Amino acid sequence: MQITHLDGRGPVTxxxxxxxxRHPGAHDLxxxxxxxxxxxxxxxxxxxxxxxxxxxxxxxxxxxxxxxxGARELIxxxxxxxxxxxxxxxxxxxxxxxxxxxxGRHRSVAVAEAVARRAWAAWGGxxxxxxxxHHIDHPVLPxxx
Numbered sequence: 001m002q003i004t005h006l007d008g009r010g011p012v013t014x015x016x017x018x019x020x021x022r023h024p025g026a027h028d029l030x031x032x033x034x035x036x037x038x039x040x041x042x043x044x045x046x047x048x049x050x051x052x053x054x055x056x057x058x059x060x061x062x063x064x065x066x067x068x069x070g071a072r073e074l075i076x077x078x079x080x081x082x083x084x085x086x087x088x089x090x091x092x093x094x095x096x097x098x099x100x101x102x103x104g105r106h107r108s109v110a111v112a113e114a115v116a117r118r119a120w121a122a123w124g125g126x127x128x129x130x131x132x133x134h135h136i137d138h139p140v141l142p143x144x145x
Contacts, residue, residue, distance in 0.1 A: 013086050013127035014119055016097045018056070018112040020104025020135035029134060033096030034085065036078055038107045042068045045106040046140055055136050056109025065110035075111060079118035086127075104135025 019026045021039060045051040045061045054061045065071060078097065086095045097115065101107035116131040123129075 013123065014082055014095050014097065014116070014129045015132060016082075016099065016112045016116045016119075016129065017132040017134060018099050018101075018104055018108035018136070020102060020108070020138060020141065021100040022102055022141055023104060023135050023138060026100070026104070026135065030098045031096070033098065034078070034081060036074075036097065036099045036111070038099065038101045038111060041074065042071055042101075042107050042111075044102065046103065047143075051106070052140055055105045055133075056107065056111075056113060057133075057136070061106055062110045062113065065107050066114060071111070075114045075118060078111075079115050079122060082115065082119050083122050103141040104133070104138065105140060109133050109136055 017029060019029050021027070021037065042065060045054070045056075045064050048064075051058075051061050051064060056062055056065060066075075082095060082097050089095060097112075099108040099112045099115070112131045112133065116129045120127070120129040
């Protein structure tokens with residue numbers, strides 16, 4: 001698992017995790033908070049042989065995902081929902097967002113990173129945000145039927 005931490009002057013307020021929905025036990029990681037499934041929402045970079053073995057942390061894949069029609073709007077809406085949820089819980093309590101795609105290497109990683117950056121910026125750097133990528137190092141899965 002790889003973790004990106006955007007430091008804030010306050011406690012970590014949001015944990016955003018990316019998962020590959022087709023990996024065994026992936027849904028056991030969905031414990032509370034918001035859930036966003038990208039399997040049918042965004043094009044899959046793994047379909048392109050040049051990006052298949054990269055991840056959403058690679059600039060080429062990140063740009064590809066964010067260039068998909070509707071991706072930026074989806075990221076903005078999700079960051080607003082996360083911020084709204086965080087404003088409803090007591091200060092210092094974590095809010096969670098789980099972002100899923102097929103294998104957890106491309107779309108979910110890129111979107112989790114983008115939402116984390118957007119949420120951190122929306123809080124003006126006052127709160128910390130972590131992005132956890134649970135399946136980023138797993139093998140690329142074959143196409144689903």
